[in-house]
Amino acid sequence: MTTEKRSTRPIPLSRDRILRAAVAVADKRGFDSLSMRNLAQELGTAPMSLYRHVDNKEDLLDGMIDIVFSEIEVPSSGGWRPAMRERAMSTRKALRRHPWAIGLMESSKRPGPANLAQHNATLACLRTDAGLSFPMAVHAYSLMDSYIHGFALQEKTLPSDIPAEAEARKEAVTDDDAAFAAEFPYLAELVVELRKANYVFADEFEYGLDLILDGIEQLRKRESTTAKRTGKASKKH
Amino acid sequence: MTTEKRSTRPIPLSRDRILRAAVAVADKRGFDSLSMRNLAQELGTAPMSLYRHVDNKEDLLDGMIDIVFSEIEVPSSGGWRPAMRERAMSTRKALRRHPWAIGLMESSKRPGPANLAQHNATLACLRTDAGLSFPMAVHAYSLMDSYIHGFALQEKTLPSDIPAEAEARKEAVTDDDAAFAAEFPYLAELVVELRKANYVFADEFEYGLDLILDGIEQLRKRESTTAKRTGKASKKH
DNA sequence: ACCTGAACACCGTTCAAGT
DNA sequence: ACCTGAACACCGTTCAAGT
Numbered sequence: 001m002t003t004e005k006r007s008t009r010p011i012p013l014s015r016d017r018i019l020r021a022a023v024a025v026a027d028k029r030g031f032d033s034l035s036m037r038n039l040a041q042e043l044g045t046a047p048m049s050l051y052r053h054v055d056n057k058e059d060l061l062d063g064m065i066d067i068v069f070s071e072i073e074v075p076s077s078g079g080w081r082p083a084m085r086e087r088a089m090s091t092r093k094a095l096r097r098h099p100w101a102i103g104l105m106e107s108s109k110r111p112g113p114a115n116l117a118q119h120n121a122t123l124a125c126l127r128t129d130a131g132l133s134f135p136m137a138v139h140a141y142s143l144m145d146s147y148i149h150g151f152a153l154q155e156k157t158l159p160s161d162i163p164a165e166a167e168a169r170k171e172a173v174t175d176d177d178a179a180f181a182a183e184f185p186y187l188a189e190l191v192v193e194l195r196k197a198n199y200v201f202a203d204e205f206e207y208g209l210d211l212i213l214d215g216i217e218q219l220r221k222r223e224s225t226t227a228k229r230t231g232k233a234s235k236k237h
Numbered sequence: 238m239t240t241e242k243r244s245t246r247p248i249p250l251s252r253d254r255i256l257r258a259a260v261a262v263a264d265k266r267g268f269d270s271l272s273m274r275n276l277a278q279e280l281g282t283a284p285m286s287l288y289r290h291v292d293n294k295e296d297l298l299d300g301m302i303d304i305v306f307s308e309i310e311v312p313s314s315g316g317w318r319p320a321m322r323e324r325a326m327s328t329r330k331a332l333r334r335h336p337w338a339i340g341l342m343e344s345s346k347r348p349g350p351a352n353l354a355q356h357n358a359t360l361a362c363l364r365t366d367a368g369l370s371f372p373m374a375v376h377a378y379s380l381m382d383s384y385i386h387g388f389a390l391q392e393k394t395l396p397s398d399i400p401a402e403a404e405a406r407k408e409a410v411t412d413d414d415a416a417f418a419a420e421f422p423y424l425a426e427l428v429v430e431l432r433k434a435n436y437v438f439a440d441e442f443e444y445g446l447d448l449i450l451d452g453i454e455q456l457r458k459r460e461s462t463t464a465k466r467t468g469k470a471s472k473k474h
Numbered sequence: 475a476c477c478t479g480a481a482c483a484c485c486g487t488t489c490a491a492g493t
Numbered sequence: 494a495c496c497t498g499a500a501c502a503c504c505g506t507t508c509a510a511g512t
Contacts, residue, residue, distance in 0.1 A: 036505060047505090048478050057505065103340050107394035116421050123423035134430045142391070142438070143384070143445035150387020154379070157344035184353050186360035193371045201379070208380035211452040219448075273486060284486090285497050294486065 013045060015053040019063040023098065026064065031100030036060075061104060066112025068094055068101045074121040080130035081213055087122060088148050088209050095152035102152050130216070136223055140216045147212055151205055158201055250282060252290040256300040260335065263301065268337030273297075298341060303349025305331055305338045311358040317367035318450055324359060325385050325446050332389035339389050367453070373460055377453045384449055388442055395438055 011017065021043055026034045036057060040047040054060045073090040075083035095102055111119075126137040181188040193199075248254065258280055263271045273294060277284040291297045310327040312320035332339055348356075363374040418425040430436075 035503085037503085046478055051506080052477080103390065106391050116424060120421040120424045123427060127423060127426075134426070135434070138427075138431075138436075139441065139444050142388075142441045143448060146387035146391055146445060147380070147384050148387065149390055150383035150385065151379075153340065153386055153390060154343050154383055184357040186364060187353060187357045189364075189371070190360060190375075194375075197372070199375075204376065204379045207376050208383060211380060211456075212449070214455075215448040215452050218451075272484085274484085283497055288487080289496080 013043065013049060013053060015063065018043065018050060018053055019060070019067055022060055023064050023067055026100045027098060034100075062110060062112065065101055065104050066114045068098050068105065069112065069118050070114035071097070072114075072118055074118060075125040077129065080125055081217070083125050083129060084122075084144065084216075085209065085213060087125075088144060089206075091148050092152060092205060095149070096155070099152075099156040102149060102156055106149065130220060131224070132220060133223060136219055140219065143212060143216070147208060151208065155201065155205075250280065250286060250290060252300065255280065255287060255290055256297070256304060259297055260301050260304055263337045264335060271337075299347060299349065302338055302341050303351045305335050305342065306349065306355050307351035308334070309351075309355055311355060312362040314366065317362055318454070320362050320366060321359075321381065321453075322446065322450060324362075325381060326443075328385050329389055329442060332386070333392070336389070336393040339386060339393055343386065367457060368461070369457060370460060373456055377456065380449060380453070384445060388445065392438065392442075 018039070022034060022039055025039060025042055036050055037047045039060075040050055043050075050060075054063070071090075071094045073086060075087045077083065095105075105115075122141065123137060126132050126140055127134070130137070130140070132140060255276070259271060259276055262276060262279055273287055274284045276297075277287055280287075287297075291300070308327075308331045310323060312324045314320065332342075342352075359378065360374060363369050363377055364371070367374070367377070369377060
């Protein structure tokens with residue numbers, strides 16, 4: 001009897017359950033098809049029932065975004081470089097799982113607890129483990145996150161693993177193959193070369209990431225030698 | 238009389254006029270408030286009249302995006318580095334003017350002529366002026382565009398010129414200032430330091446850009462010495 | 475007091491009725 | 494043949510009517 005009752009009204013609605021369902025819908029059916037009505041149906045309730053646990057759709061999105069942040073590994077100890085590298089890889093993986101979050105993670109007017117914890121831990125890593133001055137830590141942070149989110153953005157909309165140009169050309173072919181090659185010779189080369197090399201854009205990520213980490217490493221060295229030269233005045237900045 | 242007639246039916250509708258009006262609406266009133274109905278009203282026509290010049294809303298967006306591409310300076314000759322730098326700055330400026338374009342420029346399934354010309358010229362610059370091998374040119378391209386678009390993405394949604402954390406903290410203050418500083422000490426430091434330094438996020442762009450250009454410069458050097466060592470075999474790759 | 479169906483002001487797009 | 498108003502299937506959210 002208790003079982004029967006449970007099957008009729010399975011699980012009580014809660015903010016957490018709503019948020020997780022919303023993430024699942026956005027992942028599975030795409031962000032555009034996530035609507036309050038749609039979500040309510042998924043949960044077996046009326047659309048208006050959601051508004052008891054969620055202020056409005058913006059609030060719903062804020063909650064969803066913090067779930068994504070909670071899936072990103074906080075930079076561990078054991079050297080700033082592997083820690084920052086791991087964080088970058090983890091962020092990219094999370095954004096691959098939840099591509100709809102890419103435009104939204106930077107905005108969120110009232111960042112959730114996971115968001116704050118993630119940012120705090122990353123700053124701690126750059127300041128303490130990497131030993132960067134405050135302005136340098138901000139430079140490094142901005143640079144890395146721009147790259148990570150920008151890469152995720154490019155990756156999101158690439159039709160397959162072959163860049164958009166390849167697709168473009170495939171359509172242009174119907175018009176005039178030779179004319180395309182004449183007008184855009186370097187794009188034509190791109191298509192041929194990428195196909196020849198069995199290119200996968202996804203592999204590009206680590207290449208750029210390591211180049212950036214090298215650059216930050218250079219900053220560190222430059223800064224620590226300056227610090228030695230100018231004495232403890234450097235600690236101020 | 239002719240004047241009177243012209244004032245009643247001012248300018249005939251055209252694809253170009255529709256696209257420019259759409260860009261203006263998105264710039265001025267925000268992307269979310271750009272609707273076919275809204276746009277038609279702006280142009281003084283019925284919503285359905287637009288469909289004579291535009292397949293659907295997706296087609297409209299494709300056209301708008303190519304207008305943005307047309308505003309980006311094609312990399313000029315005179316050294317790969319200033320050329321690529323100029324292109325980056327120009328792209329960032331265009332994305333600042335049209336923030337709604339950020340998520341969309343990478344996607345566009347059928348890239349427009351300005352898009353193709355821009356990509357072709359950039360590849361030409363990397364291959365010919367910078368003298369990079371094909372795979373290295375792709376690395377450099379992916380890296381730069383990830384950074385540029387990622388930065389634009391961060392910049393778009395930052396409430397003011399002060400990072401989101403500052404705003405977050407401002408709200409957290411109402412709760413408990415000391416508790417926030419205890420839980421997120423590095424974020425608390427961030428807020429204090431940024432305010433002290435009169436920090437403007439916009440200035441961050443060139444710092445990261447130059448670090449990346451330095452990295453690409455390194456790649457070039459490494460590649461040209463390898464080329465010397467291994468002879469013309471390097472030309473193959 | 476709590477919950478929620480109907481209603482409102484919007485969408486993009488189809489389609490048939492008007493010229 | 495061309496153009497376009499009404500209509501359709503959707504939105505997020507308000508609000509008053511139901512319990």
